Amino acid sequence: MNTSSTAYINGQFVPLSEVTISPLDRGFVFGDGVYEVIPVYHGVAFRLDEHLLRLNNSLSAIRLDNPYSDEKWATVLNQLIEENQAGDQSLYIQITRGVAERDHAFPETSAATIFAMSKPLPASQQAPIKAITLQDIRWQWCHIKSTALLGNLLLRQQAIDRGCQEAILLRDGVLTEGAASNVFIVKDGVILTPQKSNQILPGITRDIVVELAEENNVAIAETEISEQQLLSADEIWVTSATKEIAPVIELNGKPINSGKIGPACQVMQKLFNQFKQTLRNQ
Ligand SMILES: Cc1ncc(COP(=O)(O)O)c(C=O)c1O
Known part of the structure; x- marks a missing residue:
């Protein structure tokens, strides 16, 4: 520190x-x-x-x-x-x-x-991660960026204890978000992410990804995602200010996209990096 x-x-x-x-x-x-x-x-x-x-x-x-x-x-x-x-x-x-x-x-x-x-920003931005799914035990007002993060901490720590970097959360069999990130999946060539609600934090990085996909004619939908869809996704990634767009290459011990960064994730990382670059050129 x-x-x-x-x-x-x-x-x-x-x-x-x-x-x-x-x-x-x-x-x-x-x-x-x-x-x-x-x-x-x-x-x-x-x-x-x-x-x-x-x-x-x-x-x-x-x-x-x-x-x-x-x-x-x-x-x-x-x-x-x-x-x-x-x-x-x-x-x-x-x-x-x-x-x-x-x-x-x-x-x-x-x-x-x-x-x-x-x-300092972490050196691990955009680095691939491993994740586990856990039941979302947090309160009902997750849209508030509250400092009372005990639920998030307990969930993240379970992931760490199992050699992973993030916990992906499910409430009543429906995907909400990560312990400290929003979640995107890719199924049959379409990027999917949960709609905003009081069950998730409206991530600023999430919004940029949605915006960039829409502006560049990349197929994307904000929709409810079931546990089944998550577990059978072609690609999964998480977003946050400090992780940016981090591909999940293993979920619950099973490789996602054969353990490699998927093509849709690469497209979005590239668009995100170009977008950031516009700041450097200002
Ligand atoms: C629970 C949760 N969801 C989502 C996010 C992502 O939000 P942002 O992209 O604004 O960092 C965070 C960020 O820390 C978070 O803690």
């Missing part, structure tokens, strides 16, 4: 090692907060408007006012990018309901805690 990187806490830019948060912060006590993860390529926050919109949606869903306007967020985040050497990185933002006496009821007065930090 690079604790000498610069972080942002309640209006101040300070070394990450100097950030202090009260043990009475509701984020610590209850997981009463939301977050965002924004990739930065070549010093530019990728899809910033979409991330800020999702942040706003998460905050309204937990009945917490956004402490900043989008313009203020852009100023804070751009300074954070600059303070952390401008290039490629991943920004993490967390907003909690602040410090208050421990009580389930919302405090009548408390200032939100506003935190942001920068991390």
